[in-house]
Amino acid sequence: MSTQDDKAKEVSADGVAGPIILFFILGLAASLVFGWIIFPKLLYSQKKQPIDFNHVLHVEAVEEGCESCHFFREDGSFSGIPKLEQCVDCHEDAQGEDPNEIKFVEEYVANGREVPWLVYARQPDCVFFSHAAHVKKAEMDCGTCHGHIGESEHSRVYEENRITGYSRDIWGKNISGLKKHTWERMKMDDCAECHATKEIGTDVETLPWPINWLPRPYEKQTGNQARVKTVKEACFVCHK
Amino acid sequence: MDSALIPEGVKRCSFGKFALGIIIVGGVLLWGVYAMLLVWLKGLNQTNMNDFYGFALWIWADLGVIALGGGAFFTGLLRYVIGKDELKNIINCAVLIGFICYSSALLILAIDIGQPLRGWFIFWHANVHSMLTEVAFCLSCYFAVLTIEYIPLILENRQLNKVPFFHNLAHNMHEVMAIFAATGAFLSFFHQGSLGGVAGVLYGRPFAVREGIFIWPWTFFLFTWSAAAYGPCFTLFVTRLMEKITGKKLVKQNVINLLAKISGWTMGTYIIAKIIDTWYWAAATAPALGLNLIDFYSNNPFYGIWILIAEIVVCGVIPAAILLTPKGRSNSTLLFTAVSLACIGVLINRWVMVLQVMAVPVMTFENWVMYIPSWQEVATTILPVAYGVILVMISFRYLPIFPQERELNP
Amino acid sequence: MKIGRRSFLSFVVGGAAGTAITPLPWKLTDDSSIWSQNWPWTPVPPDGEYSQSDSVCTLCPGGCGITVRKVDDRVVKIEGMKGHPINDGGLCLMGLSGLQLLYGPTRVKTPLKRVGKRGEGKWEKISWDEAISEVTKKLADIRSNGESHAVGSIVDSESGTVPNLFKRFLTAYGSPNFMTMPSIQDSYGMTLQLMHGVSAQAGFDAENADFILSFGSGIIDGWGSPVRMFKANSAWKANGKKVVQIEPRLSNTAAKSDKWIPIKPGTEAALALGLANVIITNSLDSKKISQSTGFESFKKLVQNEYSTDKVSKITGINSATIVSLAKNFARASKPLAICGKGQGSIPGNLNEFMAVHALNALVGNINEDGGVWAVTETDYIKWPELEMDSVAESGMQKERIDGAGSEYPHAKSLLNRLAEVINSGDGSLEVIFVSGANPLYSMPDSKAMKTAFDSIPFVVSFSSYMDETAGNADLILPNHVYLERYEDVPTLAGLSKPIVGLTRPVVKPQFNTKHVGDVVMLIAKALGGGMADAFPWESYEACLKETLGVKWDVLVKKGFEFNGDKCILEGDFNFYPEAMKSLSNFSPVSVEGSVISYPLILIPYDSIRLANGYIGDPPFAIKAVEDTVLKDKNSCVEINPKTGKELGLTEGRYAFLHTPRGKAKVKVHLYEGIMPGIVALPRGLGHTAYDKYLAGKGCNFNELIGPTEDPVSGLDAAWGIRARLTKV
């Protein structure tokens, strides 16, 4: 056996190195193409919204910006995507010739059927998210998490992860999981970016810690809801 | 038929006999695998565990095999770090047993969790305050070390060793084995201890809680010490058993004597510590919580005071006494009795530290709850035993486990 | 060849290296990790807009106000209505699990016609039109044969619009056989009839009483309006009021009382009369009572027949206890005595009710704070006078099949007699309607009731659920459940302040069901003629609106109408001759069975965690039942450890429980809180119908006991039966 191996080694040293490197590169290239281009296409299914919605048009027509349609109810809960009931205020009859408008009025308004909108920002069931805490208390902009959706003229394609069933917006458009803006990803780490690091309105008492250059080990909570930074003990803040 | 694979200069039974043995034990193994699949597919409702018995047979089996497999780390420590060179003649056997025990433990853990696919959370989202995290860390790392210790042994197979790379690898691994062994001993110290800590930190369970040192309860040290004491006994037990089955002397008496003596000393000191711990618990810890010692051993059909006596006296003091006397060590029957009793003793200890902890009522208006494992639990617990037997059979047949075998059986 | 193999290997190595620097492995790991945390088969309840709606619970006669919590059009929770005069936010476990009845698997989803044998469970789904014409045809035939009185109905109570629609229907049709489910209300009603000469129900100002003497009433086991009684009980505790409980078993009520006095079962009336004797003898009675008619003969009766020693012998309570109890009771400033065992589903011995009522009268607490008041019958049902045709008139002339009004002149309905009358051939029915009741389960000797039903050719059930009676019907015309319909809920259960509630459709009907009121009217209209004229309303809702008149708006707005005024018990209390005659003939009700073959006595006990009427326990409620009540598929019987020792039965052993009426396999639970020689079995188990969460669990007490007719009222007075326990 060893003798055969020796022979093979000699052969490879002579003239087979070329093909080996070639095949190595071929394999490398193929996997790169598959991993970066084909895989994302296979991973996500593409779904169209039932109605192509023009945010620009609506934002112009309403007075209070996002909150005109995406408002808080009196119990502090957030309405999310409007119900038919709110749309009907203006869209009892078709306004204009747009086929989407006609489809909306004929299929949904006329039958009193809710539009099965696909929610780009839908979080899994284990997540508790309070719009009130973020928008009312912390006075954050919708765009911080939702981006420039209010400036869109058409509904984007909704991409659903075939394994998890999540919207692609959760992982982010960038398949490598990198993001440039706060609204490009909505995973736990992204929430944690504020909750674990930003000491906005902190209400904690840092325990004595002798070594100043080392990060502080543990912060004792003394206050209440006022702060953003959540330490290890705060799972229930975002989970249910 | 497979003679080319059998180490040079030793005799082995016919292949047919060997294959028959494998098939029989393999049948048992398959039964266990079937039960394991049932548990994985249908969930833990296949067991007789319940909300009172969150830990039961499997965790006992886990603790048990790890204690018995403790021979590997302690013998390794003695051989590579302390430098008891004679032990090289039994270290392979200890490593093999250790490998079997630890791989079994990991397998049982993987069956025992409710969501096996999330098992890796114990690393990824580790809570460093949990004894179980410590267990998982050390257990998996030490298993890696044992694998590293076992690999050269495999590579020493007659055919494999012919491959230059394998030969070199085996050689090079032997060269640095002391570092691995030291790491292993370090890891083992912690995980044997943390397994003890698993019960010891349960301050809500008066049967388990034992006052501690720093962050570790007494059980931490007791478990490490007992594994060091009883683990080698299991190595001796298996060796003796193999000698009986094969009808050959495999290890020289001086090696066995040495290991038995060391084991006797560790066991003797351990049992003293254990008695002190039990006494303190019975006299101080439990009464402070409003409980008498006898409360833990009465009003139920199984857990009587006999179990405490069996663990400490019959399977602790007696084997320690035998192993500590030269006469006892040299008498093969007495020695075998002692190591057998010791193995039973450590298994009883692990049993009570898992199951009796769960059985004892803590709230005054609750009752003792007894538990009988389901067949699926039993089968999955026997599964590693069958797997171990098979691995021992194969290893003994094809690998030079006992370096002295050729010399002792010319 | 060699090059190929090596090239392939290098291709694979290149691929592996490349893959490692693509997102593929990392993203897949992450996604599968997420997948393993949110399994697709675990339901995800959709979120939406939260809203609330007030209504009334009808699962028992308690009449609690409820607030349902909704998410969009789903009801996700039922809670007690805050500020409701009965329950003020609290709610019992049945009320809380009501959604399991609304959405649960036990609903009858569409009209069903039997196709297999009775009770076989083979049904054909039919349309409402078919269903109604089926009934109409049958009824028209019977009526044209002049047999109109052979149609009967069984409903849950006699108050409210729905029972009255049934009554009106039968009257217009020509049948007097309007029957209701029995309860202690019947006995209380008759007591007031005989002692006050009025038709009324007893109401108790329990909250304000300061000494409550309960003759086995399950104050916190579901007696009266349960949540109201819980609240009263808490108020007593908080204000140091005294409760004395008299019964052979340490029930929850007994355990929570200040004093539990075990008594030989069935001798409660004797004790009440004995207490009366002590009170009168010690001149602790109110002055007013001595002026009442017949007081002297009552005095003579109790002094001659109910001396303390004699009562002590009868009841098994020592004399000193009796004397001190009587004195403490009479000396309390607001004493109140109540009776009706357990939850009050068995009317009981009339003398016991009269004796207890006499105790109240003796201490002068009638129409006083903390005393006995009245509950007036609902006054809002003022429908136009019926014009009966000749068939109706001749049908109404006929005697009722159960003998109420004839054999037993004071009784309004004696459903307990129905089975015997039919089974002995003394009477028969052609058609029976059952609405809001489950007599095949909840009537004593339910097996006999089933035999009787088997001989009725046409059984129509209006049940919303597949209960035992529905399961044995020929036709099921499913009603909406209370969360899907409007209906008035007058609450009578012992409340001194009258209250009317309104259930409302908090959700759209989930299935193809119809309001029973609408169905009754549709049948009447289809029958035509005078029948149609008797129901001039367009629909049940129209009828209800018109009936309630001005009340409607209040009810829709608030969910209940309540003015807080107590209702005066009219008619002065007197020991009228008829009552005295009955009392002087009193002897403890003996139970069925011989002492020799049945050395023990079996009594039932009620638990608030077990529904034993029309509604069966929903899954949450049955889950809350203790394992000393129901274990695996067996009911547990409670026996004293002494009895257990005598019989060689230990905790958890299986045993056979024999009574003259039946046999059941039970589990033994040794309980120090029960009198030796007594066996106690929970009521509410042993269903054979409903869903898998309830059916087949435990045994039905009603299969082990038979009714005992009270000699005066004709109502069922059976409080137990003789029994034997044998090892399995």
Add this chain to the structure above:
Amino acid sequence: MFPFSFEWIWDVGHMVFMGGLWYALTIIGLGMTYCILKSVIDTMQGKGGHHH
């Protein structure tokens, strides 16, 4: 598990236990890498193939 996870805290517990874990993993990883590399080199130098 890693210091860059937001769940990570620089406290004694993490330093002791995670330190222990990473220490062990490093030893095992480096040790095995060393053995394998050395064996590859040894093999390429022609060692190990002489004893038969």
Add this chain to the structure above:
Amino acid sequence: MKEEGKHKKAKKYGMVINLDECTGCGACMVACMAENNVPFKEDESNKLDSIAWMRVYKLTNGKSYPEADICYLPRPCMHCEGDHGHSPCVSVCPATATDYSHETGIVSQIYTRCFGCRYCMGACPYHARYFNWWDPVWPEGSTKYLSPNVSPRMRGVVEKCSFCFHRYQLAMDKAYFEGRTELEEDEYQTSCTQACPAGAITFGDLNNPEHKVHQLAKPDNKHGGRPGNPNVFRLLERLGTNPKVYYMSSREWVRRAGDNYLDNEDFAKNYRR
């Protein structure tokens, strides 16, 4: 960042259950099941595998007829703080699936993080933790009443009472919407508290002297929160779990049943250590 003096005290939500008033009716159990999407199965008579976040125990005084007495004791999760700052279950969870919030004093349980090792169940002396031995199955149509505020659990994870934490979240939402950051006492009440027909359960912030729970229990925070009211006790006080559920009873045998005592021990003297 540290604005001393402006700090409000952290909340410590807890419960006082009046055992004199508790009737053992089980409404709290069902109110909890209905609120928290607790699953049920065909046979629930084996209480060793029957999930009941709130369980009502029946206590007996051990005496013979007719001196026998019973008392019911509802047992939610005790949300132990622990004398040494760690509750028995939190510190043992290997995957940080349960934690103790110093903000509210509530012990959480994150079902998607839990992988079902059941160590926490072994650690809890109150048996307040339950394992999902089966996948939850709701009968057809019955998923309609599931609440969106609590996520249904899957097989193989541990669950327990959360003091209806989602109600706190919803109340906070409302408060934020109205521009507040503090809750009124009645804004956050657990489902069992609300449902109890006898009004035996009181819930609120033990740190807030204005709350009824504080007034009833009079907790002494300097000594592990032990009750100042002589009729109030906690379960297994001696273990040092520092639970936040207090019980109130006028009967000594009931108070004594709350913990283990040696036969010769002077209960009156020792019951609060």
